[in-house]
Amino acid sequence: MATAAKKTATTKSTQDYTAHHLQVLEGLEAVRKRPGMYIGSTDSRGLMHCLWEIIDNSVDEALGGHCDRIEVVLFEDGSVEVRDNGRGVPVDIEPKTGLTGVELVYTRLHAGGKFGGGSYTASGGLHGVGASVVNALSSRLDVQVDRGGKTYAMSFRRGEPGVFSDVAGAQGRKDPEHAFTPYVAGSQLDIVGNVRRGITGTRVRYWADHQIFLKDAEFDLTGLLARARQTSFLVPGLTIVIRDERGSEATEETFVHDGGISEFCDYLAIDPPVTDVWRLQGSGTFTETVPVLDAKGHMTPTDVERECGVDIALRWGTGFETKALSFVNIIATPKGGTHVAGFEQALLKVFRRQLELNARRLKVGSDKVEKDDIMAGLTAVVTVRLAEPQFEGQTKEVLGTAAVRAIVAKVVESELTSLLTSTKRGEKAQSALLLEKVTAEMKTRISARLHKETQRKKNALESSSLPAKLADCRSSDNDRTELFIVEGDSALGTAKLARSSDYQALLPIRGKILNVQKASVTDMLGNAECASIIQVIGAGSGRTFDLETVRYGKVIIMTDADVDGAHIRTLLLTLFHRYMRPLIEAGRVYAAVPPLHRIEVVNPGSKPNELIYTYSETEMRKTLATLTKRGRTIKDPIQRYKGLGEMDADQLAETTMDPRHRTLRRVTIGDIEAAQRVFELLMGNEVAPRKDFIVESARTLDRERIDA
Structure with missing residues (x-):
């Protein structure tokens, strides 16, 4: 019976699923049905992707030498206009x-001038869905074209051409809610004005459709400015103007750079240089089979010879971080692709060869250099230009054209080898420094690996190689353990009595540690205090830092509540930011908050006096005013703590170390690039910018905050 019932159900299900259930999405309906397939998402990121699809059409004109100015205007009503x-x-x-041509470009997928028609030798991509996809996802889109002495105009509603009532003559500003009359028999391109002969250009204004995009989706001005700056670097001589009219006051920024990607690479680099910005340029050809529409309207596979131009700017600095951006016809490929694979492949091949040739001088031995050793401290801008590039996905984040890999690798291998073997004095000196840096990175990686394999946290029965001044804890449970970095031996003595030795470890430091923002890696490792901190935390440093091997769940900086304590805390945070940043990113670095004052309130009779701790001058004054208002008696003098060593163990435990009562400030990084700029400004080698910052900030300084 069960088998029969199952068979009947299956037959019924099959009969219910017929051709009537198959839905054919025609034209732009598919885009509105599945917008994520075309723009990635329907949040602010997707909204920005739409905007850059329109801007990139104008940039393609600039790449062809037909355009030198692009303007983007963000209007208060949520619309945006792109002019070129x-x-x-x-x-x-x-x-x-x-x-x-206007209706074709804005209503048909895979239609445009980037499909081998000869109008673009290099463009944003092969897909050709940009303008039509934006049109499909807009509640209204207006196009105006200056050409042949006339201005032509056409409007669309959710991808359908027609006429809005305001365009037809109604008064008032443009709005998607105006009455719309779609074309029925046939559409038309209206002539709405005249322009001087020789004046050409395109203006596109659109309103994103709130039926598609999330309510909180909005244009990101910061991201727009960053990409406009980036594009101006990639297309030398192109002026890009961004105007934001959404606030109470309109703001406008203009970007134009003539230095190209060399200037871009120099702009991106934040660490002191080991080499100048080197430019690697070349080209290669390859054959690609693509479908071509023949005279009979059939798509015929045809072999086409393509040319791929390679232009790379790169430089190495003293840091260990890598910043490599890649582009195809100025379209960013944040997830890389074949051009990046070819670049990295050639780097590894060239440096392995050079280290073999210089093995005796560099004392390399039999060790092999790895890609990460070479990429440490590298800032690079990798660009390729070719017609009809193939991307993996509509968002164009990964280049898929296979032949590009070999072409880029060949150019990089040839040009970089010439630079590394150059006999010119400047290039020869820089090459020697670079090879020494790569060798040092390799040796550091190998040492870190060996250390990781052999170093385990020692228990009480084993010998310990940790610093003698470390007062370690007994527990090895990282969910509980805490390392307090304490300022001075006097505070250490009190802290030893105040801590819970089961899970709280103490490491004293003597005074102010080395400013690692100015110092080299060698100087940092040679500094006793820095080396002790890195050794005790037990996870390595720099590129080899391994968060999983950190010996403590929390690292707490406990310094005096004065100017010197703040300076020491800043120096320690500079060390953590530069060489142990994953610890901060994981939210495991804290700053203790010791009190500034102790107020003793007299209680009548034999009842013990009440102790109140305050953490700022303002809080102390408010507390005193409240106590006076209540008629309470305060014992003089009010104690002002100048250092942790002035506290008794009970007081230090209650106010600063006991998790039940203490206050900790977690150190976080909201914007890594902004944090790097601040550290470089305040702690770096350049004195003049720091002086300017101090002079400017002095005007806004609250004198009450000065601890004097």
């Missing part, structure tokens, strides 16, 4: 479809 002085979208009739 390029050739303008074609306005004549396309013979196969019978549509004007």
Whole structure:
């Protein structure tokens, strides 16, 4: 019975699923049905992707030498307009479809001038869905084209061409909510004005459709400015103007750079240089089979010879972090692709060869250099230009054209080898320093690996190689253990009595440690205090730092509540930011908050006096005023703690070390690049910017905050 019932159910299900259940999405309906397939998401990120699809069309004109100015305006009503002085979208009739060039570009997927028609030798991508996808996801889109002495205009609602009532003559500002009349028999491209001969360009204004995008989706001005700056680097001579009219006051920024990617690479680098910015340029050809529409309207596979231009700017600095950006026809590929793979492949090949040739001088031995050793301290901008690049996915984040890998590798191998073997004095000196740096990175990696394999936290029965001044804890449970970095031996004595030795460890430091922002890696490791901190934390430093091997769950900086204590805390945070940043990113670095004052309130009779701790001058004054108002008696003098050593063990435990009563400030990084700039400004080698910062900030300083 069960088998029969199951068979009947299956037959019924099969009969219910017929061709009527298959849905055919035509034209732009597919885009509105599955927008994530085309723009990645429907939040602010997808909104920005749409904007850059329109801007990139203008940039493609600039790449072809037809445009030198692009303006982007963010309006208060949520719309955005992109203007350029390029050739303008074609306005004549396309013979196969019978549509004007404007309607074809903005309503048909995979239609445009980037498919081998000869109008673009290098463009943003092969897909050709940019403008039409934005149109499909807009509640309204207006296009104006200056061409042939006239201004042509066309409007669309959710991808459908027609006429809005305001365009037809109604008064008031443009709005997607105006009455819309779609074209029925046939659409038309209206002539709405005249321009001087020789004036050409395109203006596109659109309103993103709130039926598609999330309510909180909005244009990110910071991201827009960053990418506009980036594009101006990639297209030398192109002026990009960003105007934001959404606030109470309009703001405008203009970007134009003539130095190209060399200037871009120099802009991105934040550490002191080991080499100058080196430029690696070259090209190669490859054959690609692509479908081409023949005279009969059939798609025929055809072999086409392509040219791929390679242009790379790179430099090495003293740091250990890597910043490598890659682009295809100025379209960013944040997830890399074949061009990045070719670049990294060639780097590894070239440096392995050079280290073999210089093995005796560099004392390399039999060890092999790895990619991470070479990439440490590298800042690079990798760009390739080719017609009809293949991307993996609509968002164009990964280049997929396979032949590009070999071309990039060949160019990098040839050009970089020439630089590393150059006999010119400057290049020869820089090459020697670079090879020494790569060798040092390799040796550090190998040492860290050996240390990780052999170093385990010692128990009470084993010998310990940890610093003698460390007062370790008994527990090895990282969920509980805490390392207090304590300022001075006097505070250490009190802290030993105040701590819970089961899970709280103490490491004293003598005075102010080395400013590692100015010092080299060698100087940092040679500094006793820095070396002790790295050794006790037990996870290595720099590129080899391993968060999983950290010996303590929390690292707490406990310094005096004065200017010197704040300076020591800043120096320690500089060490953590530069060489142990994952510890901060994981939220495991804290600053203790010791009190500034102790107020003793007299209680009548034999009842013990009440102790109140305050943490700022303002809090102390408010507390005193409240106590006076209540008629309480305060014992004079009020104690002002100048250092942790002035506290009794009970007081230190209650106020600063006992998890039940203490206050800790967690150290976080909201914006890594901004944090790097601040550390370089305040702790770096350049004195002039720091002086300017101090002079400017002095005007806003609250004198009451000065501890004097």
